[in-house]
Amino acid sequence: MTEFFRTKPRGVHERIYHALLRLYPRDFRQEFGDAMTEFFHDRLARTRAAHPIAGPFRLWPHVLIDFARNALPARLDSTLRAVRRSRQRVVAGRTPTIRDSRRKDWMLTTILQDMRYAARGLTSKPAFSAIVLATLTLGIGATVAIFSVINGILLRPLPYAEPRRLMLIEQVDPYGTVSEPEFADYKRQARSLERVAAIAYSSANLTGGDDEPERVRLARVSDGFFQILGVATQLGRYFTSDEDKPNATTVIILSYRLWQRRYGADSTIIGKDVVVNGNPRMVVGVMPQRFDYPSSSIDMWVPLRLNYDSLWTRDNHYLSVIARRAPNVTFPSSVAELNAITRTWTREYPDTYAPDKPVQVKAAEFEDALVGKSKPYLYALLGAVAFVLLIACVNVANLLPASSQVAREST
Amino acid sequence: MAGTPTRAERDIPESRTPLRPIDFLILLMLARSGDRHGYGIMQDVAEHTSGSIELEAGSLYRTIRRLQDDRLLEESSRRPAADLDDERRRYYRLTLFGKRVLAAEAARLRRLVRIAESARILAPEPAR
Numbered sequence: 001m002t003e004f005f006r007t008k009p010r011g012v013h014e015r016i017y018h019a020l021l022r023l024y025p026r027d028f029r030q031e032f033g034d035a036m037t038e039f040f041h042d043r044l045a046r047t048r049a050a051h052p053i054a055g056p057f058r059l060w061p062h063v064l065i066d067f068a069r070n071a072l073p074a075r076l077d078s079t080l081r082a083v084r085r086s087r088q089r090v091v092a093g094r095t096p097t098i099r100d101s102r103r104k105d106w107m108l109t110t111i112l113q114d115m116r117y118a119a120r121g122l123t124s125k126p127a128f129s130a131i132v133l134a135t136l137t138l139g140i141g142a143t144v145a146i147f148s149v150i151n152g153i154l155l156r157p158l159p160y161a162e163p164r165r166l167m168l169i170e171q172v173d174p175y176g177t178v179s180e181p182e183f184a185d186y187k188r189q190a191r192s193l194e195r196v197a198a199i200a201y202s203s204a205n206l207t208g209g210d211d212e213p214e215r216v217r218l219a220r221v222s223d224g225f226f227q228i229l230g231v232a233t234q235l236g237r238y239f240t241s242d243e244d245k246p247n248a249t250t251v252i253i254l255s256y257r258l259w260q261r262r263y264g265a266d267s268t269i270i271g272k273d274v275v276v277n278g279n280p281r282m283v284v285g286v287m288p289q290r291f292d293y294p295s296s297s298i299d300m301w302v303p304l305r306l307n308y309d310s311l312w313t314r315d316n317h318y319l320s321v322i323a324r325r326a327p328n329v330t331f332p333s334s335v336a337e338l339n340a341i342t343r344t345w346t347r348e349y350p351d352t353y354a355p356d357k358p359v360q361v362k363a364a365e366f367e368d369a370l371v372g373k374s375k376p377y378l379y380a381l382l383g384a385v386a387f388v389l390l391i392a393c394v395n396v397a398n399l400l401p402a403s404s405q406v407a408r409e410s411t
Numbered sequence: 412m413a414g415t416p417t418r419a420e421r422d423i424p425e426s427r428t429p430l431r432p433i434d435f436l437i438l439l440m441l442a443r444s445g446d447r448h449g450y451g452i453m454q455d456v457a458e459h460t461s462g463s464i465e466l467e468a469g470s471l472y473r474t475i476r477r478l479q480d481d482r483l484l485e486e487s488s489r490r491p492a493a494d495l496d497d498e499r500r501r502y503y504r505l506t507l508f509g510k511r512v513l514a515a516e517a518a519r520l521r522r523l524v525r526i527a528e529s530a531r532i533l534a535p536e537p538a539r
Binding site: 024028031032034035036037038039040042043062063065066067069070071073074077081 | 448449450453465467468469470471472473475476477480499500501
């Protein structure tokens with residue numbers, strides 16, 4: 001505090017002003033700090049004479065703008081002055097040491113000097129610099145590229161609510177997918193699952209409006225599909241349980257992509273009809289851009305509308321099943337329960353499930369199902385590019401002594 | 412370094428023109444009133460520009476420092492009577508070189524005004 005004040009600041013405004021002066025570089029403060037405080041004192045006195053109460057508050061905006069406009073440039077001025085002075089000292093025959101410049105100047109000067117030395121070093125040996133730059137660019141670039149892939153796939157959590165409770169249910173070959181009665185059994189009997197939903201893929205003709213008719217991919221999903229994944233709609237709502245019943249009104253949820261592309265992101269689309277396979281379906285929702293389950297090629301979702309009173313035959317396997325486990329239920333215990341259910345089928349329907357083709361659950365946690373097989377390869381890839389970076393660094397480190405050797409021999 | 416004027420070249424007043432408008436004003440005010448402190452310079456500038464230029468401390472002292480570095484003005488050791496003074500104040504005055512640069516700039520501006528008059532942009536001022 002004693003660095004530049006010959007007299008104490010008077011009053012709260014001057015004290016604040018004095019504190020703010022620290023934004024200026026030290027040498028500037030030492031030279032002008034007192035004078036500036038006096039300037040402020042005079043200015044404050046005159047403003048107060050005109051407006052006794054509001055005066056200071058009218059003055060401060062001007063003062064702060066002045067700080068904003070001048071404090072940083074003053075720091076730059078000081079740096080340039082210091083650099084100029086050190087160059088004059090060199091001309092005068094005395095080389096300034098780093099210690100010298102540390103003591104005399106301050107951080108920005110040092111940084112600026114370092115940058116100048118670096119730039120001089122780089123430009124004096126362009127071929128060497130190019131090799132080093134290229135080596136490091138390749139090493140760092142490859143590592144960053146692979147890391148961003150791994151970050152997106154493995155490290156960031158899946159974009160669903162509580163993804164650790166999500167699982168995918170299939171059956172061991174030759175059955176593969178799940179038939180309608182099997183799905184109904186899972187839905188009714190599995191206590192370890194909070195919700196189960198079935199998905200079937202199909203495609204349809206989308207017509208209507210001024211646009212060309214087009215072929216679109218759609219997912220037919222049973223009640224609870226959206227609730228299991230827990231991603232909020234961009235517009236509108238999910239399907240209701242009633243809409244999954246056989247004779248319910250026909251409704252549809254659009255993908256973000258289709259909504260953008262064909263309907264021009266019409267924000268009033270909810271409640272309007274779109275024509276699918278010649279039949280009007282009312283739009284009840286639009287999913288957000290990041291939602292692409294079960295596939296990014298899906299353009300729309302419609303209710304599956306299974307008729308539980310007259311299901312298709314047990315050997316007609318075509319449904320994919322997803323489920324959300326009840327809280328605190330582990331994956332293995334849930335699989336054990338599902339396997340217990342399939343064992344009852346073998347007993348009850350021997351004609352469908354021959355003893356040489358036992359039905360067995362093939363379940364996977366969502367994360368494993370989506371990235372499972374590629375996980376070790378991805379980590380191996382990351383390890384490989386990390387080594388590439390390491391080798392690049394070693395190469396550059398080897399080049400540096402070689403280059404300084406050349407420099408020494410040339411002097 | 413090529414392009415950097417030598418000391419001798421820098422000492423020619425014309426080599427320092429044109430001055431920045433604010434530099435010109437400050438030097439001019441000092442030429443009129445002799446030794447002034449920062450706040451006084453600000454008041455003089457405001458008065459002679461009908462209040463359109465009101466310098467703040469930061470702008471003013473950065474300019475003063477620059478003009479000092481360019482040897483156009485210097486700190487004055489002469490101080491007014493103690494009862495009128497505050498020890499925190501700093502007083503400044505033109506250097507001899509500053510006066511010559513100021514004159515060179517004024518002459519340059521006069522030449523420009525003459526051109527403006529001959530081009531009928533400006534009515535010639537009646538002789539006083």
